[in-house]
Amino acid sequence: MTLESLFEALKRSVEEFKLEEAKNITKELLKAKVDPLKVINDVLGPTMEEVGEKFDKMEIFLPELMGAAEVMKETTAILTTHLKESAIEHPKPKGKVILGTVHGDIHEIGKDIVKIMLEVSGFEVFDLGRDVPSIQFIERAEEVGADIIALSALMTTTMGSQKEVIELLEALGKRENFIVIIGGAPTSETWQKEIGADGWTETAGGAGKLATKLIEGKVK
């Protein structure tokens, strides 16, 4: 197979979330001494971007997005392991994100999509799950040296917990240490401004772009 056809096959295996096929193609590419960074930057990244766009347009749905992201993650892991073994400098994440659904809220779908979009945008994500106590966001963010705290809320009655995290950060004198982004169906740009968050995204699909913009722009 030519390099182009291998790249095309890898792209297809991600889109169709065929994990074993993707792993085999990746190993074949490594055997052919193809630069792992080229595979990540020229194939996996753009493919996931396309998958993300299709999801945003509702041409595909959550299971397909999650399946593709899983294949992308596993394949990238093979490539980065190879980079480490070859002592080649491997790509660093754009930043570290602490993510969770806020205290009192048990909804996770939006948060799960945000996780995928952040990971495929090059962030290392620490998912704390749902119904996360406010202080836990801060403690974990400090533990892992996070750049961003991302807070999801799906209920009008739990949005207040997003505010509480920011208030706690301010009270502890740690507000300047983290970029705080929020999202979830009942949230809005007005709410973001009201509680003093640094960013808001209307759709979960927009989380990657928002985080990239904020971290690159050094808004903080």
Place this chain on the structure above:
Amino acid sequence: MVTPPWRINEILDRAETGPVCLEKDFDLKILVPELRRVIKDYDIQFDPLTPVPSDNSLADSMWNAAMDLYLEVGTLCTDTHRRIIFTEDEIKEALGNFPGKFTFGYGCDSREITNRQIEDTKRPFCMLSPDITCDEDLFVPMSMAYLQEPLADGVCAPILDEIEGMPIRSGYPTEVKGSVAHAMMFREAARRVGRPGIFLKSVGTAESDAAQIAASNPEWGERLTDGRFVASVTELKINNSLLNKMVHFHTYGCFVGALTGPILGGYTGGAEGTAIVGIAYHIQGLLVNQAHFQNYFPFHLKHTCNTTRELLWVISTTYQALARNSNLISTSNGFTAAGPCTPMVLKEAAAHSLVSVVSGGNLWEIAVAKNKHKNYATPMEARMAVEVGCGAAKEKYSREDVNEIILNLLKMYEDKIPDAPLGKNFRECYDIRKCKPSTEYMNLYKNSKKELIDYGVPFIY
């Protein structure tokens, strides 16, 4: 003894002893593949040109697909990581013992709620609800405005997110305080409009089990003639907090509703999967949530409304499947993209109720403005929905009639859904002191009604 409840202890036992399953595996390794299988096995296909199908065999196939799915998948308890699974005989027993009618409320304000048939001429039970948070000072006037709507058989109050100047946070003492105040003020509002016995659904302010339990009090709070919700976790999941509510409500003796909203675009995929899971939710609602009635609001992952073409099909096929194969009682909860005092919201409200009623649903109307803006809801949107829904039953509309009307309505608003107008809030639309709609909104309503009549939309009067 009639169900529900159906063997409460069986549910509690299975939530602790059922097959172990991690949540991620439940979503992606059990639900998603099983759902894909039944869609294929039962040959379920969404037809965008027929948002209201008239094919009875499709309705039956969807019911069979949902039964097959639920027997294989069951319900996951996310706290115990156990699947609550039933046999076909158990489901049939619960369905067979369901009475299919109840009397909600008390005295001269009481109303009978029943299951409905496809193209039923029986008037739907009409629940009116803003489904949104409001400022504390608006709680009583907004509640009164809804309670005095003549077609309201029951009302659900707005949600408080502050109490006496303090923000209400789920799981905090302020939530208990706010929930008790909510129940008290709602009772007061009902009495002030002269309908003290009307069926009240509360307490939306209480997200937690503790706050719900705190509001149960026949003297000043939630009565036995009122209704409460046991929600589900997306998709086909439950947790201990929700089961706590279920046990409490049944031992207290009030009516229980199952609140379920499968998400189109999420784990259920497209319209076919969303409808099948929606039907399965009704089976879960009877057996796990132990509900007397269900409130059903499938919605769009991105647009958080259910007036899109796909979701109208989901609503129609769900109710048709239920009507032909069970006597379950369900209210259809509308979610519009546009906000109050816009021509679009009134068209969406009409579309939602028409589809629901002709397909066999009762009504729960209506969350507006994508259900995300505080104070953005008024009884006028609900009035449009229930006048049309009751009109469709009275005028004996068929599915074919409604399908044709819906195709025309969709032409008028479908492409505006992504950037739907926000409209105006309750303060801007109503005279707060008199609880009366503004002249502007009344005129808009009258003009919209005329326009809709030209398109063949029925009204009860």
